[in-house]
Amino acid sequence: MSNPVIRCRIAPSPSGFLHIGTAKTALYNWLFARSQGGTFILRLEDTDADRTEEQYVEAMCEGIKWLGIDWDEGPQFGDEPAKGAFGPYRQSERRQLYRQEAARLLAEGKAYKCFCSKEELDVQRDLAAREKRPPRYSGKCRNLTQEEITAKGDAPYAIRFRVPEGETVVDDIIQGAVRFNNKEYDDFIIVKPNGDAVFHLAVVVDDGLMKISHVIRGDDHLTNAGRHVMLFNALGYPLPQFAHTPLVHDEQGKKFSKRLHGANILDWRADGYLPETMINYIALLGWTSEEEGREFFSLDDLKRLFTLKRLTKSPARFDRKKLDWLNGQHIRMLTPEQLFYRVLPIMQAHGLQVADRSREWLVSIVAICQEKIPTLNHIIPFTDFFFRQVTAYDEKGRQKYFQKPESLLWLQTALSALESTDAWCHDALKEAYEQAAAGTDIKIGMLVNTTRLALTGKTVGPGLYELTELLGRDEALARMKHALTFVESSGEFTT
RNA sequence: GGCCCGUUCAUCUAGGGGUCUAGGAUGCGGGAUUCUCAGUCCCGUUACAGGGGUUCGAAUCCCCUACGGGCUGCCA
Known part of the structure; x- marks a missing residue:
């Protein structure tokens, strides 16, 4: 099932690692594209050259790859070659396109040159803040005459979008119809004096030219979407559908700080989480299945079942406990x-x-x-x-199993049970222990736990009979005798 | 400050006027698994932010307040 009309994208700014929030956005776009047989596009928003470094591009690539998210169109990225017919896919290589489109707006009077200096604007903004007025652009250059513009000569200028009168409606799949009075928007800058496009122009030109059908992104862009709608209209591009998803919060309910361990998706890899788990968990942070109560999903399930209608409106908190549980579930599926x-x-x-x-x-x-x-x-x-000698016994375990009056009896009973076992396998070991306990008033748990401590030094681990079988008869007996000596010498570890 | 978005158990959520004395999952507590548990099974636990409306009836619709978040950049 292929749907040429559905085109989604993830447009990360490569100014760091793959953040958990970016991962969520990527995932939702990808899942939506895949569930609809659409196209998923990777685009690098590297317009701000100072903040982009190739090493970040690599780091981000690694995160996306680890999650298993693949794209149909995108730039050369890691060991992926560039692909797709709507390129280039790095904003830094699309400058010409932005300039052309800005020139069009200028020619049509939908944008204008602004000669105000940055310093001048900063002063005005500060003043407005001090007087508790909304920090608005004065509109000084909005209605410059041709003569006035010519008189400026080759003075540097920015290009501002001429915000039209009226109301702008962002018809959002998640948030519904969100209305903005255009008066709330300044005539915002779309091209910097150095000729580079500002984010707002760049995204709209890219989304328009790349024929993006659905813009799924964090709701920190909801207000920006109003600007984007105006720009889409001014440029004559058909409007994509918008879906602004709530942000992910950390366990304290705050924004996920970039510094915090866990903000980088690869932190979770380092902590022993499966990519399947992360995909499943992040999907759940803002989406629910039609099938009530179901929370375990494989990648294929998700690709099939994901729907925009089931996206949630409120922000979700990251819950490590639930992640652990889910990771266990995925580990068990392997x-x-x-x-x-x-x-x-x-x-x-x-x-x-x-x-x-x-x-x-x-x-x-x-x-x-x-x-x-x-x-x-x-x-x-x-x-x-299994790989190391036991050189110390767990403190709590020692008190519980090695320092009791019956400790020696437990160990000796367990040892003879082991020695009497011919077939060194789970079932035979189990039977030997059950028989050893039967007819005495020793509880089998004492034998088992004492043995576990002797063989592993711990109180927690795999099942005893399984572990004993795999440890091997000679090694197991040696460790038992060792423990016996230890207990006899009342706690001094001897060799 | 202005505008916009949000608010159901500790956490993720279901629910969209009566079927809700609010369902599920995780967590937590208890029990079982005549071996540990961080596994598995069973049982239990707790929530509609507050206040006003509308209505025969509101978690569900409207308004206000509170709290949280976003935008208000020549960052993205």
């Missing part, structure tokens, strides 16, 4: 093999000696953690004991 490949680099980075082990065994130790870990990074505390 096959053990897939999970292994996701987790392997993390294990290597933490110095676990995976090279000496068989892949089959490695997949197995990952598999027994799959049901329990909330993030990929949790694989480390859940498996590190």
Whole structure:
């Protein structure tokens, strides 16, 4: 199902990493385009040369790629070649287009030259603020005669848009019809004295020429949309549909500060979250499924089910707890093999000696953690004991299992259960423990937890029988004896 | 200051005049899983910002107030 009419875009300003808010905008545009068989376009808003650096372009690219968002048209970006028939896709390469369109507006009297200096305007703005008046442009150059303009010679000038009288309505898919009295808008500048377009002109020219059908973006642009509608009309472009989505707030309910850990989408990768999770979670931050109660969505589900009608009006707070839960859900959806490949680099980075082990065994130790870990990074505390000797026992665990009057009995009972087990596998181990507990007044939990502490040094981890099987008979028995010595010597760790 | 947008459980939300003594999910609390839990299952917990209208009836419509946010740049 392909729909040539639906064209959406994400137009990030490459002045940093991929911010969570930008990711949300990108995601909604992408999902909408994909759900409709439309086209998704990437455009770089790098008009402000001072603030653009190639390294930022790279960083942003990495974030978008990690999320798995792909585009049909866009500039050369990372290792993606430029593609699409409406280019160029970097604003810095479209200056000529903006100038042409500005010249048209000028010729049609829909814009005018303004010779006021920046200093002059700053003074006026300050004065207005001090007198508590709305900071409006005085309109000094609005009605200059041809003679007056000619008299200016080659004095530098900006180009201002001549805001028409009347009312402007932004017919927004999310917000409904939002009305603005044009008096609220200044004659805003569309071209700087250096000839560069200002954001408002650039977006409208780009969206118009690129035949964007739906502009989905943060509602910080809602007021700007009024300006844009006027500009679309003045330039004679058909109006796109607008959808202004609420912003994402941090866990304190404040704007997501760019400095905060988590503002960069790649922070979440570093913390062990899957891209599937982030997509799913961000989608939920402002969109709900028709299917009430459903919150787990794969990428394919989302691409199919996403609708603009189900977008939410109020801003959402980022909730780490729910993200954790969702990440666990997505981890559980992977096959053990897939999970292994996701987790392997993390294990290597933490110095676990995976090279000496068989892949089959490695997949197995990952598999027994799959049901329990909330993030990929949790694989480390859940498996590190397979690779390292136990050199310390968890403090709370020690008090609970190693420092009780019965501790030695528990350990010895567990040890003989292990020694008596011939078939070293989950079921046989389970049976051995059950038998050892039966007929005594030792609770099986004590045997299990004491063993866990002896074998892993921890109180939390994968299932005991699974872990014991994979640890191997010799190693397990050695660690048990070691623990026994430790407890006998009343807490002194000896080797 | 002006204009614009928003406000349902702790959090994300459903709901758009009667079916709402407000539903779901996460969190939290309790129980179960004769092994830990950060897993799984079950049970429980809590909300229509406030005030006025309109109406037989309002979470739902209107107005005001409060609070939060945005725009008001030769930033995007």
